[in-house]
Amino acid sequence: MSETPGSETPGSETPGTPVVRVVGLHREYGREAGLVRAVDGVDLEVAAGETLAVMGPSGCGKSTLLHLLGGLDRPTAGEIWLSGQRVDQMSERALGRLRRDGVGFVFQAFHLMDELTAVENVELPALLAGRSPRAARRRAAELLDRVGLADRASFLPSALSGGQRQRVAVARALSNDPLVVLADEPTGNLDSEATVDVLRLFEELHEAGQTLVVVTHDARIAATADRLISMRDGAFVDETRLTGGSSGQLGALAGLEG
């Protein structure tokens, strides 16, 4: 309990160290009759390279959980570790650094800066992290190319479609090579075609070994995960591994059998 932030040697984590480890996590709001247990006793481990989806009805606490993981909010009780580093007790400054360098966020409403072009949005985290403008621009251009928007680099967000904006947001989330990408309803504002673009992009990230945690109630994006957790009333109620499953018969899906 008395460990101070940063007391772990950087890079000391062994290959088996989970990227995310959460123990006995609670987040409460209000008090007495108005007490809300948004996160009510959650334990979780996410392995390196794993894609985890958390599903549940609105108000089940899944967004609060994501905010806690990314250091946007602090728990009432419990521990949060990212790659062997305890983050829930970090100083504000250390937490700010973690949000900038260790975590990539993707939000439902994109949260791009309207007055900056696509490439400027993407390079911003790298500039804030102290990289040279040239290195930051080069990296941003690479990332835009990776999300298929190299030709839109100089466009303002207002000139992009919803799906394109979300792809810019994903590129921005990758800017500082985060330990984990945290996505909150990434397809919530997208039509079906743009959703498929984001699905493809997430699959590519997964193949490239990026650790991903997605909270959503879009079954399509949840179905791309390795593992799915259902959340209700602040707690995990069901967990399932979607990879290596039992079904495996596309013909049955088409109703061709029997």
Place this chain on the structure above:
Amino acid sequence: MQQEVVLALLAKEPSHGYELRARLGQALGPLGDSMNAGQIYVTLARLEKAGLVTSERSAGLADRPDRKVYELSAAGQLRVAGWLAEVSWPKPDLTEFHLKLVAAAAAGLADPVAMVDTQRRELLRRLREAQRAAMAEPDGSAAGLLLEGIVLRLQADLRWLEECERNWTGRRRPS
């Protein structure tokens, strides 16, 4: 194999069985992979017996079914036209699961919410599979269109399960 499907495949022109199989394969893509290659020949034999199809042996070689060229008879053509004009739609098969939940809850035999969770796991696995197959199809593929339809139906089923979950979670709580 549904007889009308084979008849309709034959409507384009007189064809060998393997040509019909190729047409079917194109329309179904990976969804057709599990189909038994012999099914079409079995169905063709039945159709011939029923007078809906006639056949002619091509090239006068060995008497093997794949040497035959099949053609729709007049009755067969009529049947195809009737099938295309028929308004039918696959039934959404929700009633049975709904009744399971109702019965389990009423008898206290099983927790309906847990049953919903189990069902959701299965549907999500299917969705994952269908979605991966759909994304692997090239643009404009006929099979991709079918897969997209399967994905949409699974999504609708999963949304309904959310409603089931909400309903049965509410009833489970002591009031």
